[in-house]
Amino acid sequence: MAERARQKAGEVDARVAAGEAGSLAGTILAVKDLIVMKGGRVTCGSRILADFVSPYDATVVERLEAQDAVIIAKTNMDEFAMGSSNENSHFGAVRNPHDRQRVPGGSSGGSCAAVAAGMVTAALGSDTGGSIRQPAAFCGVVGLKPTYGRVSRYGLVAFASSFDQIGPIAQTVQDAGDLFRAMAGHDPKDSTSAQLAVPVLDEHSGEKIKGLRIGLPKEYFADGLAADIRTAIDQLVARLAADGAEIVDVSLPHTEYAIAAYYIITTAEASSNLARYDGARYGYRAEQSDSLEEMYVRSRSEGFGEEVKRRIMLGTYVLSAGYYDAYYRKAQQVRTLVRRDFEQAFTVCDCLLTPTTPTTAFKLGEKTADPLNMYLSDVYTVSVNLAGLPAMSVPCGVDSANLPLGVQIIGNAFDETTVLKLGRHIEQSRVER
């Protein structure tokens, strides 16, 4: 890892000197440890892959290095991206740089903490139900989840294939946008990546947001939202209105079913995606088993952590004969309804504005005993993944305990431009104040 970074840095120096530097020259990156790099370990925060070395590079790594970014580190994460606090890592919990007694959020907690602490210019995370945006909010940094299909997943170790997206975590919207553009675009190695041109964005152009129709979904401002966050967003909305944005009240009526549908479909996909970690060919294998079945059971029981095992069991259950229709099929129907809610909303507005999280960063250990309560930290982020839409969390001040809080901008499919533009405006207006 270090050797590769040094070598790349040398190359970049030479290219800068020759006047041929790529668009990301000077950018120092960290990469969440479920994105593979040739010759490097990719642990996914799990014992089962603790010593696994990848023989190939992820497409995003190739694309970022092609633009002269230097990747210096892999970052800790919740095991296989399953978690909202980064406490589910085989390698130990990540702490929030703003308050070390608190979690950084998850699952891209390591990436967000590294950016917040200024260790790197920016980092890559992955977002399946909020894993970029929720920790970005907790750590006070910018986190963008692109539209599903916008960024290649080749080389991203899968949690839930129809949800996962790689995205940038950065200190500024501009950096996030630059990284996004370098990574995005069709990849022949990922059949689900879209064959759409990546727009040359104009969020830096200083264009005002006059006339931009911003929707406020009422379901995202109901009970359970911390008062400080509500106040901060109310004030932001007032400023945006004053800047000429048109504020529209909208409704996403199936929001209340989103968490349930999300946990059914993602665990179903995960139960299948994680079947390959069985001790037979690579990864952790329990010693001295008397039969193939015992080897499977012990390797997986010892190799996976509690949260991962919980989700594999749940996902296996919902796909089982006799339960498929009641759970998996039903959840897919809910997914369609959630998607339609957004389509409906985007007929009257250009983007949506919501809180990223219901609370600011909570204390380490506060929710570990109560998985359902932990799942609710993603209440505002999972719908976006069900619908495959782009969304970004942008810092929006601090609460009374001086902890960062984030506002989420949700765009229409493949309209990252509007998301970045509004994000840039919010960021600028805070700086100006």
Add this chain to the structure above:
Amino acid sequence: MSYEAVIGLEVHCQLSTESKIFSGSSAAFGGEPNSHVDPVCLGLPGVLPVLNKTAVIFAIKTGLAMNCRIAGHSVFARKNYFYPDLPKGYQISQFDEPLCEHGYLEIQDGNESRRIGITRIHLEEDAGKSIHAESFVKSDETLVDVNRCGVPLVEIVGEPDIRTPREANLYLTELRQIVRYLGVCDGNMEEGSLRCDANISVRPAGQKELGVKTELKNMNSIRGVERALEFEIARQVKILEEGGSIQQETLLWNANTNEAAPMRSKEYSHDYRYFPEPDLVPLSITDEWIADIENSLPELPSARRRRLAVEYGVPEYDAAVLTDNQALADYYEEVARAAGDGKAASNWVMGEVLGYLNEHNLNLKDLKVTSENLAALLKLVAEGTISGKIAKTVFAEMASTGEQPDTIVAAKGLVQISDSSEITGHVQQVLADNPTEVEKFLAGKEQVVGFLVGQVMRATCGKANPKLVNQTLRDELQRLRK
């Protein structure tokens, strides 16, 4: 009581694409174990499948040739189960939305023709191979060879329309011939590029309700399928006649003992937890694409058999032999056209050519007798330049040297003697040399004519036109009689 069997066959065909169905490594048979691999077919963390377009085209060809409806929209699904030779822990297959449905194959038994329904044909990936019982494997170990992982397969699921082991044989023979004609599968059951499982039940003749079925696996030849079905019918009938009942189970055929034995129940009690494969988008196939593929189909075996019978006037049996494979049928047609005699061409191809190939264990492509040269030989016979008998000698020479027939005929002086004065001379000499036989003839023993003809042929080294010899001999003998 008489019983009727109800048989449905599931056939897997490995498609002969260059690369695997979802990745770039070689799909060729064999190879050093674990050498035809890449991160995708190894199921390494982070990889994604990308569908091989040629595999789709091959599957559509198969569907069209088997009279299926090709779905405009079909979906890949994951079939989940744990096994060491299945690197991802699931097989990418198709489940409730297959590529092809509602087809049939026509089988011909003598003059009887029957349609066997095809429920569906879908695309999927093959698994690797677990190696247990080889000399180089320790007794408590299993080795895995993943070369076969990701080789494209079509699974052809037949309706339970087959009633006898013989029909099963005819169905498989027809199916194999079709995939070979299409060039989508080499049909080699021993190497496993064509595999067949059978579902079978029996019921008293005339009964409507189906009996309890069993599944037969591990047959590695068409004859093996037929034998296994014969075995299983006899086994099921015996159980029923003794008042027992059939267990629904899977049996493995053992070609060495000619018996089928039940698998351990654990090995097949799977809940596969199928769900749509999220790493692949649904397969969309336009009518235009289907039409393009349909236009590219070769003439299929059944059509070619019919055409040969009509166009060249050969019997249906001959047509079936000649169309066994495209190369042979092409060769036959070239000979027939160039020689201008379909029947003679058929006799020669089915007799001398196939006989020679069989005897020397050769393929048609190894035969040194080109279709052009064989046609030239047939012409020499037709024109009376050489006799049919000499032609066989010439053919043997052509087959061993590859030379043209007229070169051989000229070099060996094999031209047929049809000059009547020359033949008369030989005949008179033979009669003069064999006074005893002539006496016998004059005494009424007509049979000696054969002997005398033989003497003339010998005197001319077989070159004399036999018809002319016969005629001349009889004329001369008649003259002596007077």
